[in-house]
Amino acid sequence: MRAEIISIGDELLIGQVINTNAAKIGEMLNLAGIKVVQVSTIADDKLSIINSFNAAREKADLVLITGGLGPTKDDITKNTLCEYFKTKLVLNQEMLENVKAIFAKRNIVLSEVNKKQAEVPENCIAIKNNNGTAPGMWFEVDGKIFVSMPGVPFETIAMMENFVIPKLKAEHDLPFIYHKTILTQGKGESDLAALIEDWEDSLAAKNIKLAYLPSPGMVRLRLSAYGENHAQIIKNVEDKITEVLPTISKYVYGFEEFGKPVPKIESILGNLLLSKNKKIALAESCTGGYISHLLTTVAGSSAWFNGSIVPYHNQFKNELLNVNNKIFSTAGAVSEECVKEMAEGVLKKFNSDYAIAVSGIAGPSGGTEEKPVGTVWIAWSSTKETKTRKFIFGHNRERNIHLTAINALNGLRRMIEDEGF
Amino acid sequence: MRAEIISIGDELLIGQVINTNAAKIGEMLNLAGIKVVQVSTIADDKLSIINSFNAAREKADLVLITGGLGPTKDDITKNTLCEYFKTKLVLNQEMLENVKAIFAKRNIVLSEVNKKQAEVPENCIAIKNNNGTAPGMWFEVDGKIFVSMPGVPFETIAMMENFVIPKLKAEHDLPFIYHKTILTQGKGESDLAALIEDWEDSLAAKNIKLAYLPSPGMVRLRLSAYGENHAQIIKNVEDKITEVLPTISKYVYGFEEFGKPVPKIESILGNLLLSKNKKIALAESCTGGYISHLLTTVAGSSAWFNGSIVPYHNQFKNELLNVNNKIFSTAGAVSEECVKEMAEGVLKKFNSDYAIAVSGIAGPSGGTEEKPVGTVWIAWSSTKETKTRKFIFGHNRERNIHLTAINALNGLRRMIEDEGF
Numbered sequence: 001m002r003a004e005i006i007s008i009g010d011e012l013l014i015g016q017v018i019n020t021n022a023a024k025i026g027e028m029l030n031l032a033g034i035k036v037v038q039v040s041t042i043a044d045d046k047l048s049i050i051n052s053f054n055a056a057r058e059k060a061d062l063v064l065i066t067g068g069l070g071p072t073k074d075d076i077t078k079n080t081l082c083e084y085f086k087t088k089l090v091l092n093q094e095m096l097e098n099v100k101a102i103f104a105k106r107n108i109v110l111s112e113v114n115k116k117q118a119e120v121p122e123n124c125i126a127i128k129n130n131n132g133t134a135p136g137m138w139f140e141v142d143g144k145i146f147v148s149m150p151g152v153p154f155e156t157i158a159m160m161e162n163f164v165i166p167k168l169k170a171e172h173d174l175p176f177i178y179h180k181t182i183l184t185q186g187k188g189e190s191d192l193a194a195l196i197e198d199w200e201d202s203l204a205a206k207n208i209k210l211a212y213l214p215s216p217g218m219v220r221l222r223l224s225a226y227g228e229n230h231a232q233i234i235k236n237v238e239d240k241i242t243e244v245l246p247t248i249s250k251y252v253y254g255f256e257e258f259g260k261p262v263p264k265i266e267s268i269l270g271n272l273l274l275s276k277n278k279k280i281a282l283a284e285s286c287t288g289g290y291i292s293h294l295l296t297t298v299a300g301s302s303a304w305f306n307g308s309i310v311p312y313h314n315q316f317k318n319e320l321l322n323v324n325n326k327i328f329s330t331a332g333a334v335s336e337e338c339v340k341e342m343a344e345g346v347l348k349k350f351n352s353d354y355a356i357a358v359s360g361i362a363g364p365s366g367g368t369e370e371k372p373v374g375t376v377w378i379a380w381s382s383t384k385e386t387k388t389r390k391f392i393f394g395h396n397r398e399r400n401i402h403l404t405a406i407n408a409l410n411g412l413r414r415m416i417e418d419e420g421f
Numbered sequence: 422m423r424a425e426i427i428s429i430g431d432e433l434l435i436g437q438v439i440n441t442n443a444a445k446i447g448e449m450l451n452l453a454g455i456k457v458v459q460v461s462t463i464a465d466d467k468l469s470i471i472n473s474f475n476a477a478r479e480k481a482d483l484v485l486i487t488g489g490l491g492p493t494k495d496d497i498t499k500n501t502l503c504e505y506f507k508t509k510l511v512l513n514q515e516m517l518e519n520v521k522a523i524f525a526k527r528n529i530v531l532s533e534v535n536k537k538q539a540e541v542p543e544n545c546i547a548i549k550n551n552n553g554t555a556p557g558m559w560f561e562v563d564g565k566i567f568v569s570m571p572g573v574p575f576e577t578i579a580m581m582e583n584f585v586i587p588k589l590k591a592e593h594d595l596p597f598i599y600h601k602t603i604l605t606q607g608k609g610e611s612d613l614a615a616l617i618e619d620w621e622d623s624l625a626a627k628n629i630k631l632a633y634l635p636s637p638g639m640v641r642l643r644l645s646a647y648g649e650n651h652a653q654i655i656k657n658v659e660d661k662i663t664e665v666l667p668t669i670s671k672y673v674y675g676f677e678e679f680g681k682p683v684p685k686i687e688s689i690l691g692n693l694l695l696s697k698n699k700k701i702a703l704a705e706s707c708t709g710g711y712i713s714h715l716l717t718t719v720a721g722s723s724a725w726f727n728g729s730i731v732p733y734h735n736q737f738k739n740e741l742l743n744v745n746n747k748i749f750s751t752a753g754a755v756s757e758e759c760v761k762e763m764a765e766g767v768l769k770k771f772n773s774d775y776a777i778a779v780s781g782i783a784g785p786s787g788g789t790e791e792k793p794v795g796t797v798w799i800a801w802s803s804t805k806e807t808k809t810r811k812f813i814f815g816h817n818r819e820r821n822i823h824l825t826a827i828n829a830l831n832g833l834r835r836m837i838e839d840e841g842f
Contacts, residue, residue, distance in 0.1 A: 010632055011632060011634055011643075012444070012447075012460070013447050013451075013457040013458070013459075013460065014447050014448060014451040014457065015443075015444035015445055015446070015447035015448030015449075015451065016448070016634060016643070017444070017634065018439060018440070018441055018444045019439070019440055019443070019444065019460075020439055022436075022440070022462070023433070023436035023438070023439045023440065024436055025436070026433075026434050026435050026436035027435060027436030027437070028436075030434075030435040030436065036434040036435065037434070037463070037464065037469065038434075038461060038462065038463050038464075038469070038473075039433070039434065039440075039460075039461070039462035040459060040460070040461050040462075041443070041459065041460035041461075041462075042458070042459050043458065043459075048458065048459070052459075055476065070610060070611075070633065070635070071610065071611040071614065072610060072611065072614045072633050073614075073621065074630075074631070074632055074633065105793075105795075105813065105815070106813065107813060108609075108612070111611065111612075111615055113611050113614065113615060114611050131815070131817065152635065154637070154817070154820065211437060213437065282731075284710070287714075287717075288713050288714055288716065288717025288718075288722070288726075289705070289710030289711065289712070289713030289714040289717065289729060289731070290710065290714040290717075291710070292709050292710030292713075292714075292731050293708075293709055293710040293711040293713075293714045293822075295709065296708075296709025296710065296711075296731075296733070296783075296822075297709075297818065297819055297822065299784070299785050299786070299818055300786070301709070301733075302733055302734065305709075305733050306733055306734060306737065307730070307731045307732045307733040307734065307737045307741075308710060308730075308731040309728070309729075309730055309731070309741075310703075310710065310713050310717075310728045310729040310730070310731075311728045312717070312722075312723055312726050312727055312728040313723065313727060313728065316727065316728045316771060320728075320730075320770070349741070350737060362717075363720070364720050365720070365721070397718070397720055398718060401714075401717075401718070
């Protein structure tokens with residue numbers, strides 16, 4: 001099955017919004033065994049939309065359309081779909097209930113404009129939007145499938161996951177694809193590639209493709225294989241993973257399973273704490289709350305996260321965490337001594353089993369010759385010991401904050417699993 | 422002048438790489454007065470490339486192509502361009518010097534494969550790549566311009582800035598375009614549209630286009646106008662903004678200026694605090710450090726951010742912020758009483774001028790009939806007063822955290838600017 005994605009919206013053409021939706025949809029289709037042949041981004045303009053529909057049906061069996069479904073005047077996709085499929089809008093009772101429920105929950109009066117959100121073309125299957133008022137629409141005409149979805153990524157992706165992909169899988173014989181991804185932290189892409197070069201060369205004989213997916217501080221290694229014999233394909237991939245693990249085990253923090261979301265380091269750490277019935281607390285200086293934020297995005301984190309203190313000035317490192325004031329005038333706030341006392345202080349304050357403390361120069365200013373921007377000290381404390389490590393990252397503030405967090409979290413995972421540093 | 426952007430690369434179609442290049446090129450063209458009519462993302466495949474060239478020349482005067490110019494076998498753009506324009510590759514001496522210089526700088530021996538990078542089609546103008554080995558290529562055939570550029574964003578954007586945009590401006594009479602965007606928070610897209618309906622209808626008479634750009638918790642309103650008379654166009658847009666402001670002033674937190682990055686609410690609040698020489702502290706329960714994180718992404722935030730406490734359990738709300746334990750057994754942790762004491766407690770603890778406290782049920786579990794998932798209380802304290810407000814958001818944990826943060830930050834901005842709630 002061949003697919004084209006059509007993204008509708010002037011804001012995409014003038015670069016005000018980056019088209020992340022198309023990338024995510026492309027990934028989901030690819031994982032389901034559907035080949036994406038083109039992504040077309042076009043204006044909120046009737047003629048452009050109709051021309052792109054005509055061009056897409058020449059190339060693809062499946063056309064996924066996003067955007068232009070809002071209640072405002074610049075959103076014209078729904079009326080254009082009606083014109084294209086020679087049909088008319090009708091009120092869909094189920095969709096109206098959804099719109100009503102959303103407005104009731106938000107305590108807002110439902111206006112006539114918003115009621116119109118529940119109108120869909122007569123010949124389509126309406127798709128309930130669990131996260132917004134604009135329904136999706138599924139058309140099948142002359143053997144071609146057209147699916148129109150809202151453009152808000154949060155709404156689009158949920159609709160793809162809950163409805164579009166399952167329906168495509170149920171109704172079409174898609175080829176078997178198996179992916180498994182090794183999650184690594186602590187080694188750059190090219191260094192990792194050099195480590196596993198011979199193993200990588202051996203993959204071709206088993207028809208396995210390897211992709212390096214780098215993101216700041218991490219590299220994901222995705223193995224993919226296609227074919228008919230499901231059991232054999234899975235075995236080939238698993239065998240190859242078993243083969244490479246001894247070489248890179250120091251850097252591996254988890255695996256991403258076929259069709260499941262990427263496990264995040266914060267969830268992996270959370271599960272580990274939960275399984276051991278341990279609690280964590282944090283003292284964050286240069287990361288300003290980011291590590292706590294990552295941990296508390298995990299549902300149920302209150303079972304293992306006690307809390308944190310963000311002391312953004314030395315005065316508060318002293319007052320709230322009992323860091324000795326002498327340290328600031330001798331070693332400075334960005335030092336092994338300081339993070340050690342911060343970690344031990346916050347461990348006590350929150351009566352926890354483990355604590356992380358970070359202090360560094362996130363930048364862009366504040367660096368010195370001795371401690372350049374990107375210098376970060378991290379301490380990990382348990383009730384038995386405190387370990388520390390110095391990192392030197394780069395110049396970019398946001399990236400430094402992120403890299404500090406990733407290393408802090410994986411460092412604690414390694415401490416708990418007693419893997420050494 | 423109408424343009425189409427063609428992005429070539431399998432990695433874009435399967436979502437392994439997000440197409441940021443097209444967004445940036447679109448923005449640059451738009452700012453230069455060139456209308457982007459389509460972005461087509463296609464595979465590294467000869468037939469797809471030729472078909473997309475043919476389709477693009479029907480719609481556009483200018484076709485900007487990125488990707489597929491690397492030295493490896495899967496990069497076929499250059500040979501396909503030769504075939505399409507019925508020409509052959511010739512070695513370009515200036516481009517060869519560039520390739521040689523780059524290899525010399527990196528201390529790498531120049532291979533035959535890499536020398537080929539300096540070959541370009543005979544009928545094109547070669548464009549020197551200041552950041553890499555693959556030259557750009559400029560073709561003019563039958564009144565249509567085709568420009569092929571490398572796909573590495575860093576290389577593409579420099580080539581656009583240094584060569585493509587200046588040459589287009591020098592050789593073509595491009596219209597003037599003016600955009601200005603009103604940043605709003607606190608009112609949904611459709612409610613906002615209802616408020617400004619009459620005003621929106623009046624824009625057409627001035628040839629101004631309005632776009633609604635919603636993101637969670639916020640809506641940006643972009644006004645755009647094109648034409649010859651620069652001063653008149655700017656005046657028309659500014660007059661219309663002045664006209665609508667009284668209607669929506671409660672929701673406006675800033676403006677995005679022509680060609681500049683979007684100001685974030687956290688930066689706007691930070692600048693406001695800085696200008697008044699005031700300091701802020703936070704007590705974050707359900708947001709788990711996210712608001713502090715947003716504030717500390719702003720460079721220089723230590724000038725106005727003192728710190729925060731994330732007390733993720735009642736015990737620590739009591740111990741660290743002096744919230745009266747009775748509140749937990751009567752009103753509960755998600756209550757007006759609790760956030761009021763949290764805000765006043767953290768204000769004192771960090772000796773600050775302003776404080777924000779939040780407590781809520783982020784979800785997905787933990788809701789009750791009386792306090793469903795998404796219920797959030799926010800308190801804003803100054804040294805003079807404390808204000809509180811209850812919000813009911815949705816079911817999604819991450820979204821609830823984000824919406825709480827956005828509302829908390831804009832609420833404090835409103836308190837400081839004394840705009841009322």
